[in-house]
Every structure is written in structure tokens, then in C-alpha cells.
Amino acid sequence: MVKFALGAMALLIWAAPAGTGEPVEWALNATAIEACSCPMFCQCYFNTSPAAHHGHGGQEDHFCRFNMGYKINQGHYGATSLDGAKFWITGDLGPDYSQGQTDWAVVTFDQSMTPAQRDALVPILGKLFPVQWKSLTTAEGVVDTWTIGKDSAHATLDGGKTAEIKLTRYPGMTDDPIVIKNLKYWAAPRNDGFVLFPNQLQAYRVGEKAFEFKNSNGFLITVDLSSEDFPAEQPAGGK
Numbered sequence: 286m287v288k289f290a291l292g293a294m295a296l297l298i299w300a301a302p303a304g305t306g307e308p309v310e311w312a313l314n315a316t317a318i319e320a321c322s323c324p325m326f327c328q329c330y331f332n333t334s335p336a337a338h339h340g341h342g343g344q345e346d347h348f349c350r351f352n353m354g355y356k357i358n359q360g361h362y363g364a365t366s367l368d369g370a371k372f373w374i375t376g377d378l379g380p381d382y383s384q385g386q387t388d389w390a391v392v393t394f395d396q397s398m399t400p401a402q403r404d405a406l407v408p409i410l411g412k413l414f415p416v417q418w419k420s421l422t423t424a425e426g427v428v429d430t431w432t433i434g435k436d437s438a439h440a441t442l443d444g445g446k447t448a449e450i451k452l453t454r455y456p457g458m459t460d461d462p463i464v465i466k467n468l469k470y471w472a473a474p475r476n477d478g479f480v481l482f483p484n485q486l487q488a489y490r491v492g493e494k495a496f497e498f499k500n501s502n503g504f505l506i507t508v509d510l511s512s513e514d515f516p517a518e519q520p521a522g523g524k
Contacts, residue, residue, distance in 0.1 A: 308512065308517045309362060309363045309408075309512065310363065310511075310512050311360075311361060311362040311363065311405070311408075311409055311511060311512045312359070312360060312361060312510070312511035312512070313357065313359075313360040313367065313409050313413070313508075313509070313510055313511070314357070314358045314359045314360060314507065314508070314509045315355050315356060315357045315358060315360065315507065315508055316355070316356050316358060316433075316505065316506070316507040316508075317353050317354065317355050317505070317506050317507075317508070318353075318354040318355075318431065318433065318438045318439075318440040318450050318452065318505060319351065319352070319353045319354070319450070319503065319504055319505070319506065320351065320352055320450045320452060320484035320487035320498075320501070320502060320503035320504075321349050321350060321351035321352075321487070321498075321501065321502050321503075322348065322349060322350045322351070322487075322496070322498045322501050322502070323349055323501060323502045324501060324502065325455070325481070325483050325501065325502050325503075348377050348378070348379065348380060348388075349377060349378040349379075350376070350377045350489070350496045350498070351374075351375065351376060351377070351378070351487075352373070352374075352375050352440075352448050352449075352450050352487050352488075352489060353373065353374040353375075354371070354373050354428060354431055354440030354442070354450055355371060355372050355373065355374070356369070356370075356371050356428075356431050357369060357370045357371070357372075358507070360409070361405075362405030362406070362408070362409060363405070365401050365402060365404075365405040366402075367402055367405060367406060370395065370397075370398050370402055370406070371395040371397075371398075371428035371431060372392065372393060372394050372395060372398070372406065372428070373392075373393040373395075373426065373428055373440075373442050373448060374390055374391070374392050374393070375390065375391050375393070375448055375489045376388065376389050376390030376391060376418070377389055377390075377494070379419070382416065385415070385416050385417055386416070386417055386419070387416045387417065387418050387419070388418070388419055388420070389418060389419060389420035389421070389494065390418050390420070390421050390422075391421075391422050391423070391424055392410065392421070392422070392423050392424070393423070393424040393425065393426045393428075393442060393447070393448075394406070394423065394424070394425055394426075395425075395426065395427060395428045396425050396426065396427055403423075409510075412472060412510065412514075412515050413471055413472055413473055413508070413510060414471055414472070415471075415472050426442050426443045426447055427442070427443050427444070428440065428441075428442055429441055429442075429443070429444055430444075430445075433505060435454070436453065436454045437451070437452060437453050437454065437482075438450070438451075438452040438482055438505060439451050439452070445488075445490075446490060446491075447489070447490060447491050448488060448489045448490060448491075449486060449487070449488050449490075450484060450486070450487045450503070451484060451485040451486040451487070452482035452483065452484050452485065452503040452504075452505070453482060453483060453484075453485055454480075454481070454482050455481040455482065455483055462480050462481070462482075463480070463481040464478040464479065464480050464481070465478055465479040465481070466478045470506055470508055471508075472510075473508035473509065473510050474509075474510055474514045475508065475509040475510065476506055476507060476508045476509070477506065477507045478506070479504045479505075479506050480504055480505040480506065481503075481504055482503045482504055482505055483500060483501070483502065483503045484498065484499065484500065484501055484502065484503035485499060485500070486498075486499050487499075487501070487503065
């Protein structure tokens with residue numbers, strides 16, 4: 286994995302690329318293979334702080350360390366197509382995000398994405414994840430495994446050397462998957478439900494923030510959003 290900056294974005298900023306300031310029409314439909322350190326199911330979708338974890342000496346620590354392997358089904362930003370692009374987000378929400386403050390994240394673009402696609406994805410991610418990260422960086426890597434089957438899902442970043450997610454479908458009363466409906470995913474106005482797939486493994490394997498968790502939260506989800514869902518702010522005076 287190679288960390289890098291895109292032009293003026295030494296740190297990824299949730300903002301539109303520099304231009305005329307005119308609104309840009311965009312849309313995104315994407316599916317995530319996702320896992321985190323929270324017990325099944327992740328309480329972060331119902332609470333303002335993550336689950337407690339007990340460390341050395343019985344000390345309680347709250348965090349939500351996660352991996353999200355995304356594949357864009359259909360998407361565009363203006364004339365720039367995002368169809369088929371893959372990206373990965375790793376991070377930690379921190380102990381308390383009630384004020385929209387989160388700890389750290391690394392957004393890794395698949396190396397096949399063009400600079401135009403990377404720039405186009407940035408403002409869309411800002412709408413999907415409308416929080417302020419204490420540390421937010423970008424990187425380039427290879428999302429070389431991204432597969433979803435009836436009973437399992439698997440995603441790797443750089444062959445698993447950087448990150449990996451392995452999920453197994455949670456058994457229900459029938460052969461159908463267990464799906465949580467009518468629950469909001471971040472700021473996406475639409476999703477097809479959280480399909481419960483607890484992780485066998487979810488790991489981030491580089492640097493001082495590396496982590497690994499087994500048998501904790503995991504799910505599959507497809508989100509849908511567009512510029513029509515986020516009307517441009519009116520200028521001062523309401524004109």
C-alpha cells in the first residue's frame with residue numbers, strides 16, 4: 286500500500302474538486318463488504334459511542350475499528366464514470382462520536398482508478414460520511430479479492446497484506462439471510478438492508494494502528510445516493 290496525496294489534497298478533504306463552484310450532478314450505488322470490532326450487531330447504528338472492550342488490567346476502552354471493502358455498481362460525478370471502481374476504508378470511530386468527531390481513517394483507492402475518478406469520489410464520500418476525522422489520509426492499493434456468495438464473503442487489500450475481511454452468513458430460521466431493514470446507514474438515504482454476515486476475520490496489517498478481530502460484527506449492504514438527495518445550500522439571504 287502506498288500513501289499519497291491527490292494534488293492539493295495532502296490530507297483527504299471532504300469537498301468538491303476545485304472548479305467553477307457550479308453544482309455537479311452525481312449518483313452512487315455501491316455495495317460494501319464490511320466488518321468491525323463491535324459485537325454482533327454493531328451498536329454504533331443505535332448509539333453515540335462504540336462497544337466497550339476490556340484491555341489489560343480490566344480497563345474498559347471504547348472503540349470501533351473497521352474495514353469497508355466497497356465496489357461501485359453504478360456511479361458518476363458529472364461526466365466521470367465510477368462504474369465498477371473499488372475502494373477500501375479502514376479506521377476507528379473513536380470513543381464518542383456524538384458531536385460528529387471521529388478518530389482516524391485511511392481511504393485506499395484501487396490502483397486501477399484514474400485520477401479523475403479519485404477526485405470525483407471524494408465529494409461523494411463526504412456526503413455519505415459527514416463527519417470530521419482527527420486523521421484522514423489516502424492511499425493507493427489493490428482490492429484484488431471482492432466476492433460475495435450465498436454463505437460467505439471475502440475481500441482483500443493487497444492480497445491481504447494490507448487488510449482482509451472474511452464473513453460467514455449468520456444462520457436464520459430458514460435458508461434465507463437475516464436482514465435488518467429500515468435502519469439508516471450513515472447519511473445514505475437508501476439501502477437494501479444490513480445482511481448479517483459476522484466476520485471470521487477482519488484485519489488491518491500495516492503500521493502502528495494495525496488490528497485484528499475475529500467473530501465480531503460483519504454485514505453486507507448496498508447503498509444508493511445522488512446529488513438530488515443533498516440540495517445545494519442557499520447563499521446568504523436565501524437567494
